[in-house]
Amino acid sequence: MMIKVTELLEANPKPTDQDITDALTTSGPSPHLCRCGSYAAILEGAHRAARLMAQGTTQ
Amino acid sequence: MTASRAGSGSSTVYDISVHGARLTGVSRRGFMAAGGALAAVFVMGGRSAIAQAPAIAGSAKSGSAATVQGWIDIRADNTVLLHTGKCDFGQSTIYTAYRQIVAEELCVPLEAMTEVISGDTDRTPDGGGTFGLLRYGQNLRKVAALMREAALELAARRLAVPRADLNVRDGVIAGGGKAISYGDLLKGESLQLVIPLAGDLTMPMGLRVDANPPLKPVKDYAIVGRPVLNPSIPPKVTGQTVWVGDVTLPGMLHARTIHPATLGSVLIAPGKLDGKQFPGAQLVRIGNLLAVVSPDEWEAVQAAQAVAAGCEWSKWEGLPGSGNLADYLRAAGTKTATPAREGRANKGDASRIKTVREHHASYVMPYQKHAPISPMVSLADYRADGSVWLHTHSQNPQHLRRMIALMLGSDEDKVVVRTYPGAGHYGRSNGGSAGSEDEAVLLSRKLGRPVRVQWMRADDMQWSTQSSPMIADIRIAIDDAGKIAAYEASHVGPGMQDDRLLGAMLAGLPVIPAPSADTSYGFQSTVLSNADTWVYGAVPAVRETAQGCPHPGQDSAAPAIGLRSHSMRTPIQFQQNCPREMAISEAAMLAGKDPLQFRLDHVSDPRFVAILERLRAEAGWESRPSPSPQARNRGNEPVKGQGVSIMLRDNGYWACAAQVSVVPASGEVKVERMTIVADVGIVINPLQLRRQIQAGSLMGVSQALHEELTFDKGAVTATDWSNYPILTMAQMPELKVVITDNHSAGNYGQGSESANALASPAIAAAVMDATGRPIRAIPLTPDHVRKAMA
Structure with missing residues (x-):
């Protein structure tokens, strides 16, 4: 999932919820699955990564 | 002093x-x-x-x-x-x-x-x-x-x-x-x-x-x-964590186990290992435990697949097939000697109270898998001095150590278990074993080298334990005022845990006793508890009973193994609360009452009153009876509905509302919004609690919409993610979590369970609200929902 979101953010630095969901569900041969049900946290994490990358920081 | x-x-x-x-x-x-x-x-x-x-x-x-x-x-x-x-x-x-x-x-x-x-x-x-x-x-x-x-x-x-x-x-x-x-x-x-x-x-x-x-x-x-x-x-x-799959030891061999063709087969003849094609591989047999080992993991995988294709296993048909699960449980509950248990909240003479309006229905909860994203992997190092070092991601290393020592006939102090992060278990290994640990130990003892056993996806689906199924027959008598006069529920299902080590059983070595009514290991009991705490204190007459029974296949003679269970998130309470809450929503519909208000009318604890009132506001709840005025059970246009569920677990008070849309003709259900209100007393960490509730709720939506372990007469037929699908990110509903930090409770409640269990009954009630047709089993797959529309 981290690799897929990195790929997404390199092409699309300001993704919408839908962009992130599509990247993790339909863009590959099969969906990226999370058994813990952490999709909400993953969505927030992808947006946070986008913000930090835009600022050029990792903290 | x-x-x-x-x-x-x-x-x-x-x-x-x-x-x-x-x-x-x-x-x-x-x-x-x-x-x-x-x-x-x-x-x-x-x-x-x-x-x-x-x-x-x-x-x-x-x-x-x-x-x-x-x-x-x-x-x-x-x-x-x-x-x-x-x-x-x-x-x-x-x-x-x-x-x-x-x-x-x-x-x-x-x-x-x-x-x-x-x-x-x-x-x-x-x-x-x-x-x-x-x-x-x-x-x-x-x-x-x-x-x-x-x-x-x-x-x-x-x-x-x-x-x-x-x-x-x-x-x-x-x-x-x-x-x-x-x-x-x-x-x-x-x-x-x-x-x-x-x-x-x-x-x-x-x-x-x-x-x-x-x-x-x-x-x-x-x-x-x-x-x-x-x-x-x-x-x-940042990739610094050492996961269980990362652990290696010098001289280590990779193993793939070749498991029996059915849950009851014995090995008649192993397949041949082609030494020319797989020069580094070795075939190992310990009773019915068969494995291929190699210093090269990919060679072990390929050689094991080749050997498996040539294995001859005995025929065994000791399972009823998942389509006949409800009939199996009903019959097994009748003929078993396992004593029934009465509910702790039972009062009045519920069976004698009859009214003009009564709700009678039967509900079915299927087997579900814990289904960790990664199959089991363990590494064992059996040493010349008789000690064994076991690297695993068991949740209960101490009980695993006891069971490994029993299998080996050695002292517990000879067994050291080291644990590492791994895929989530959702309860599966809290009795000690999640799968491959004992196989790794036996192979290492036999070969005198460290052995790493990684199960393939199909091994995990076929041979790991699963969440128990259950059926419930429920009768709710409604009085002239539209209130519940009597509630009767009879729950039938197998016990919660069977922690016997699979590899030890296949090898014919000692294991802890099979589940029974009189076991001294409490979790292994076949006596079914009334695990769903009764919350409708205003109901005058209540009779709940729980009847344990064997799992399918476990009545076959040894060495047949059959289906085994293990606690999974909100164990047993989920299987009993879901039918209860589905039935309460149906009773509210029969009484012509708003299902949320109907619950308020019957709960007695002020903490439930508070969270149900809060849920009504937070969820945008429409206060009206089900079905919805727009309800339809025909057509290709989606129709919307709402449903509610509540639960009391470990001093945690929970209420949940689901808003769904259903296409009646296709049976397709989309969960649009989940709202959860939780009063778990003193909140230790609101951020982590919110995450637990969000994730639990999504796992619950997955269980509600997708998850059923299918099996035929001999074996599990749900062997991968295509025939045991789970929720994808695109299917994630809008989630609203409301936590009431209740210091007056004086106590910490738990937050890692309950949220998953609330989803199924709320979603089922929402589909009933949208279509007017009751839902009495999960999962709500298009096929099941279409049948319910008829």
């Missing part, structure tokens, strides 16, 4: 009573320049055993299977070590909540809690699986309070200030114009606080601290309640 001088010089023997615990040890302050600690150690047998504890015990190291030691050390450098036999599986409880609880009671900064060691049998005390984390939290709270009180007693002596005049803040004890830090107090000391424990680690209630120290008033909390981040995440993101 006595402190006595002994010997000469500055050596002092302490023996001080601290609120039922005993502070002992020898002070050699003059002789030791650095180091020193106060360690909590434990004595079994409760308060009466405390007097027999030796005044000066050995080191506070753990590792002996016979004693329970450890948990908290306060060290001379002002840091605190927490060592627990509990394992953390991503919930972060141990790294956030436990540290917060201990820091709060010790009155030290959270940052002083520098080190956590979890779940290694040579370094931590028995933890007893993940169950009872709540009670464990209460235990930790008491242990930390006892440690604080012991330090205050010591400080009173050292500073010559009355104990009553001393206070502790940020790790510094002060009073009477003097002050000393925990660290300075303990420099050169080797002290232990002996704390009495009562209870039984292997039983559901586990161990409890048998002492009652004064606890810090909740109003003074500064650390509990903070949204502390999970420190175990950054090393995972």
Whole structure:
């Protein structure tokens, strides 16, 4: 999932919820699955990564 | 309280009573320049055993299977070590909540809690699986309070200030114009606080601290309640974490097990291993346990597949097929000798109360899989001296150690289990084993080299344990005023756990007793409990019964194994609460009442009244009876509905609303919004609790929409993610989580369960609201929903 979101953010630095969901569900041969049900946290994490990358920081 | 001088010089023997615990040890302050600690150690047998504890015990190291030691050390450098036999599986409880609880009671900064060691049998005390984390939290709270009180007693002596005049803040004890830090107090000391424990680690209630120290008033909390981040995440993101799959040993072989063709087959003849094609591979057979090993993992995978294709297994058809599961359970519940249990809330003569309007229905809960994203992987190193080191991600390494020792016929002390992070288990390994550990041990013993066994996806789906199925027959009598006059429910299903080691059974080696009605290992009982706490206190007559029965295939003669169960998130309560809440929603429809108001009319606890009122506001709930005025059970246009469910679990009060859209013609259900209101008492960490609730709810949506373990007459037929689908990110509904931080409860509730269980009955009720057709089984796959529309 981290690799897929990195790929997404390199092409699309300001993704919408839908962009992130599509990247993790339909863009590959099969969906990226999370058994813990952490999709909400993953969505927030992808947006946070986008913000930090835009600022050029990792903290 | 006595402190006595002994010997000469500055050596002092302490023996001080601290609120039922005993502070002992020898002070050699003059002789030791650095180091020193106060360690909590434990004595079994409760308060009466405390007097027999030796005044000066050995080191506070753990590792002996016979004693329970450890948990908290306060060290001379002002840091605190927490060592627990509990394992953390991503919930972060141990790294956030436990540290917060201990820091709060010790009155030290959270940052002083520098080190956590979890779940290694040579370094931590028995933890007893993940169950009872709540009670464990209460235990930790008491242990930390006892440690604080012991330090205050010591400080009173050292500073010559009355104990009553001393206070502790940020790790510094002060009073009477003097002050000393925990660290300075303990420099050169080797002290232990002996704390009495009562209870039984292997039983559901586990161990409890048998002492009652004064606890810090909740109003003074500064650390509990903070949204502390999970420190175990950054090393995972940056690739520094050593996962169980990363562990290697010199000379290690990779193994793939070749499991029987059905859940009851025995090996007639193994397939041939082609030495030319797979020159590094070796075929190993121990009874019906068959495996291919190789130094090269890919060769082991390919060779195992080739050998498996040529294996001859006996025919076995001991299963009813998943399509006949309800009939199987109904018959098995009738003919079994397992005693039934009456519900604790039963009252009145429910069976004699008949009314004009009655709801009668049967409900079916299927087998579901824990389905961790990664299959099991374990690495075992059986050494020439008869010791075995086992690297795994079991949640209960101590019970695993006992079962491995039983299998090998060796002492527990010969078995060391080291645990690592791995894929989530959702309860599956809290009885010790999640799958491949014992196979790795047996192969390593046979080959004299470390062996790493990784199950393939199909092995995991076929041979791991699963969440128990259940059926319920429910009758609800409605009186003339539209209120419940009587509630009757009969639940039938197999027990919660079967922790027998699979590899040991295949190899014909000793295992713990099979599930039975009279087992001494409480979790392995086939007696079914009424696990769903009754919450509708205003109902005048209630009769709930629970009837245990064997799992399909387990009535076959050995060595047939059959389907085995293991607790999964909100175990047994989910299987009983879901039918109850589906039936309550149907009864509300029969009574012509709003299902949320109908629940308010029948609950008696004010905490439920508060969260249901809150849910009505937060969810945008339409106060009206079901079905919806727009309800339809035909057509290709989506139709919308709403449903509600509630649960009481471990002092946690939960209410959930689901809003869905359904296409009646296709049976397709889309969950649009989930709203959860939780009152779990004092919230230790609101950030982690919110994450638990969000994730639990999504797992629940997955269970509601997709999950059913299918099987034929001999074997599981759901063998991968295509025939056991789980929720994708695109199917995630809007999630709204409302947490009411209820300090008046005086207690921490648990947050890792319940949320998943609330989803199914709320979604089923929402589909009923949208279509007017009741839903009485999960999952709500298009096929099942289409049939319900007919």
